[in-house]
Amino acid sequence: MNANDNLIRLSNGQVLSKETIDGDIATINFGPTHPATHGIFQNILTVDGEKILNSVQTVGYIHRAFEKLAERRPYNQITPITDRLNYCSSPINNLGWHMTVEKLLQVKVPKRVDYMRVIIMELARIADHLICDSIIGVDTGALTSFFYPFSEREKIYELYEEMCGARLTTNMGRIGGFDKDFNPVFHAKLKEFIRTFPAAFEEWNGMLERNRIFMDRTKGAGPISAERALAYGFTGPNLRAAGVDYDVRVMHPYSSYEDFDFIIPVGVNGDTYDRFMVRQEEIRQSLRIIEQAYNNLPEGPFHAEVPEFFLPDKKDVYNNMEALIYHFKIIMGESEVPVGEVYHSVEGGNGELGYYLISDGGRSPYRLQFRRPCFIYYQAYPEMITGSNISDAVITLSSINVIAGELDA
Amino acid sequence: MQKMTNSALAEALNSLLGERIVTSEELYDTLVVEVSSADAFSVIETLKLDPKLSFNFLTLIGGVHYPENPGRELCVVYHLHSWKNAIRLRIKAYLPAENPSIQSLTSLYETANWMERETFDFFGIKFENHPNLTRILNMDDMDYHPMLKEHPLEDGTREDKDDRFFGR
Numbered sequence: 001m002n003a004n005d006n007l008i009r010l011s012n013g014q015v016l017s018k019e020t021i022d023g024d025i026a027t028i029n030f031g032p033t034h035p036a037t038h039g040i041f042q043n044i045l046t047v048d049g050e051k052i053l054n055s056v057q058t059v060g061y062i063h064r065a066f067e068k069l070a071e072r073r074p075y076n077q078i079t080p081i082t083d084r085l086n087y088c089s090s091p092i093n094n095l096g097w098h099m100t101v102e103k104l105l106q107v108k109v110p111k112r113v114d115y116m117r118v119i120i121m122e123l124a125r126i127a128d129h130l131i132c133d134s135i136i137g138v139d140t141g142a143l144t145s146f147f148y149p150f151s152e153r154e155k156i157y158e159l160y161e162e163m164c165g166a167r168l169t170t171n172m173g174r175i176g177g178f179d180k181d182f183n184p185v186f187h188a189k190l191k192e193f194i195r196t197f198p199a200a201f202e203e204w205n206g207m208l209e210r211n212r213i214f215m216d217r218t219k220g221a222g223p224i225s226a227e228r229a230l231a232y233g234f235t236g237p238n239l240r241a242a243g244v245d246y247d248v249r250v251m252h253p254y255s256s257y258e259d260f261d262f263i264i265p266v267g268v269n270g271d272t273y274d275r276f277m278v279r280q281e282e283i284r285q286s287l288r289i290i291e292q293a294y295n296n297l298p299e300g301p302f303h304a305e306v307p308e309f310f311l312p313d314k315k316d317v318y319n320n321m322e323a324l325i326y327h328f329k330i331i332m333g334e335s336e337v338p339v340g341e342v343y344h345s346v347e348g349g350n351g352e353l354g355y356y357l358i359s360d361g362g363r364s365p366y367r368l369q370f371r372r373p374c375f376i377y378y379q380a381y382p383e384m385i386t387g388s389n390i391s392d393a394v395i396t397l398s399s400i401n402v403i404a405g406e407l408d409a
Numbered sequence: 410m411q412k413m414t415n416s417a418l419a420e421a422l423n424s425l426l427g428e429r430i431v432t433s434e435e436l437y438d439t440l441v442v443e444v445s446s447a448d449a450f451s452v453i454e455t456l457k458l459d460p461k462l463s464f465n466f467l468t469l470i471g472g473v474h475y476p477e478n479p480g481r482e483l484c485v486v487y488h489l490h491s492w493k494n495a496i497r498l499r500i501k502a503y504l505p506a507e508n509p510s511i512q513s514l515t516s517l518y519e520t521a522n523w524m525e526r527e528t529f530d531f532f533g534i535k536f537e538n539h540p541n542l543t544r545i546l547n548m549d550d551m552d553y554h555p556m557l558k559e560h561p562l563e564d565g566t567r568e569d570k571d572d573r574f575f576g577r
Contacts, residue, residue: 379520
């Protein structure tokens, strides 16, 4: 008998002895259009019965060449591109981009803008985490827990609508601040949200947090150690679930985050349950930040004086020469931009969302690179699911919150 | 966590790397250091292992194309982050357009794997000793590297859109 008869060679080159195999080896496609992938990406799983032996990933199904597109657009027209990265929390992407450009232009924005941005970004973080955590519920078979938070998310989307008219791809704010101040409806809805959200959140949280079935399904599913998570470049809630308290808001505070009192929740095991718990606590902390920012909202202008980038009022465009000139310069993309390069990052829904911008003084960036946290940590996925069941792979995927738009740019 | 200043970092780098630094400047809030492409790996390894600096986290790898720079057409940009000192550092290595190749960082930081694949995919920069240097976001049978400046974003033969009117 040939010694090789006892060996099985897998598609990734890995060789296993037949004695280690329980059943039959099969190859299945998890994705690209599988209802449990919540986005378009493929994993070719080699399974032994129900046990995953290895996984080969294919990404890029919805690659839209954002970095190339950005090299041809004026700075203000790049904001809608950033919407489509992590579309579960697009305001964070928008405002992060505006802050990057302000850093390049060395514009100091008024304190009120900082606080308004913090309120919007934390609302976006809540919306992002609500989706992620409720989807873990769906994938463990709890559909009700998916529908509950949607009424709360709807309230956040209504707040977006008051600010920019859009809900999902928001294109919110301007370079230098916001296009308008919080309006009375926004104030009323935000106050109502701050008042009613905690009870609604805890009601929903009660369905999952100590639910025996949910805990049994999620504890120990898709774990990753702190060392491995760091090696793989994890950031955000997934890293914190593994026990590392890195948060851009604390290490490199932007937009006056240093003014607010909040804690960074960390997990221990880095498994699906810890990721869920970290996100849930972050939602509570985000609401705390919103309360603090809203209660201490400074008076003052809602945008910086950057006429080269901030569109003037329409009535001024008709009656005022400077306003007309700036209007045309902005619309035609003729604003002067200094030569330079900056890296700015914000704490996005999934981790450190960075913008590396090189300007050669032209109308559009010479090079713009996005640090997309999803793209960077998704490469750890095969390691996280090898040896587990297919059903665990599904909840691991939803709990690391891979957003196809951010993954594929 | 004590924040380090850029000048303190520049001093530490000077004593640690010495001759291996080609140029060093502070751009906005970050120190940018250029090293030769042959030194890039060893420099980053030194920075990672140095107990005082400990650049433990690789934030980003990316490429830039400067077609007007003969002999230095391509640039690989590494963003490193030291969490101990809460400071970022940008390292640049320039490569010629002909057969650009640089040592892969995958043995230092596993996260470099996909970042380098992406840079290869879009700029054609080859990373030596990379375990699986294939295209990642574009399709496998694509025969060019789309982020190079010679590939225009839009079809140049279009007549319905006159770019002169848009300041391009």
